[in-house]
Amino acid sequence: MPEKPITHRAGPRLTGKIAIVTGGGKGIGSATAQVLAAEGAHVVVATRTEGPGQETVDAIKAAGNSGELLVIDMADKDAVFAMVDSVAAKHGRLDIVVHNAAVMGRHPVTERDDTLLDAMLAVNVKGCFWLSAAATPHMKAGGGGRLLITSSVTGPRVTMPGSGAYSASKGAVNGFIKAAALELAEFGITVNGVEPGYIDTPGLTRMKTRYGADRIGHFIPYGALGDPADVAHAFLFLASDEAKFVTGQTIIVDGGAMLAESPVWKE
Numbered sequence: 001m002p003e004k005p006i007t008h009r010a011g012p013r014l015t016g017k018i019a020i021v022t023g024g025g026k027g028i029g030s031a032t033a034q035v036l037a038a039e040g041a042h043v044v045v046a047t048r049t050e051g052p053g054q055e056t057v058d059a060i061k062a063a064g065n066s067g068e069l070l071v072i073d074m075a076d077k078d079a080v081f082a083m084v085d086s087v088a089a090k091h092g093r094l095d096i097v098v099h100n101a102a103v104m105g106r107h108p109v110t111e112r113d114d115t116l117l118d119a120m121l122a123v124n125v126k127g128c129f130w131l132s133a134a135a136t137p138h139m140k141a142g143g144g145g146r147l148l149i150t151s152s153v154t155g156p157r158v159t160m161p162g163s164g165a166y167s168a169s170k171g172a173v174n175g176f177i178k179a180a181a182l183e184l185a186e187f188g189i190t191v192n193g194v195e196p197g198y199i200d201t202p203g204l205t206r207m208k209t210r211y212g213a214d215r216i217g218h219f220i221p222y223g224a225l226g227d228p229a230d231v232a233h234a235f236l237f238l239a240s241d242e243a244k245f246v247t248g249q250t251i252i253v254d255g256g257a258m259l260a261e262s263p264v265w266k267e
């Protein structure tokens, strides 16, 4: 039997797709929203603060692409379901959801106050379940879809003192990615994530102020922090039709930071 011919389709890769990117106002979410829109998707920028969210939408439109803003707090379960249903009703379909918004911060293991821990578990972990539960009926109706999650190397691979809660939340989403991928594979819905290392975003400001971007970059084999677009382009592949056979996976985007047994080789 002759082999199937290999076809490579030149972009744009996401024409006609409807995407939601949470935490799309800044950093990795903003870059991902802009890259998906540049590839032809209509992108709903779903974020908590209106100003940065509108800036992302303005950038999408200034580039001649299509997007809209939806202000949402991902800690609000009812709001997440209402948002997803309203997007699917308005556009008649839903193809791509990127769960990217996250609560970050220090929660030492000796801490008794649960406030930050609860916020991290709500937004980072439960938000992932809510978005998926809300989106999958619409994706099934459309014959498939892409659930994409911003995880982290922090938790699944490495950690830092004070990062127990954040690490637990990112380890949890990696478990979710595998289980959800198994459950949804038969519907043509893939579930994948990206594990960023140090990416130069507003969310990294505290780290940069404390240690300095150059010093952090020195210990990354690439030699500098990553750009939000580095993560966005990994998501683009996972969002594409060409990634139909990739599911339950995470791609590490960290400039090689996870490779060395110890950072001393750089000193």
Ligand SMILES: NC(=O)c1ccc[n+]([C@@H]2O[C@H](COP(=O)([O-])OP(=O)(O)OC[C@H]3O[C@@H](n4cnc5c(N)ncnc54)[C@H](O)[C@@H]3O)[C@@H](O)[C@H]2O)c1
Pocket (backbone or CB within 6 Å): 022, 023, 024, 025, 026, 027, 028, 029, 046, 047, 048, 049, 052, 072, 073, 074, 075, 100, 101, 102, 103, 104, 123, 150, 151, 152, 153, 154, 195, 196, 197, 198, 199, 200, 201, 202, 203, 204
């Ligand atoms: N920057 C890094 O080095 C890095 C590394 C690993 C993982 N990550 C992950 O990447 C994702 C994005 O991080 P970033 O550095 O771009 O962050 P950022 O702080 O630069 O941007 C986060 C965006 O999410 C929005 N947001 C925060 N809480 C929200 C909520 N409850 N509901 C809706 N929107 C909310 C913010 O308004 C902002 O627009 C997060 O999941 C984070 O854990 C980042």
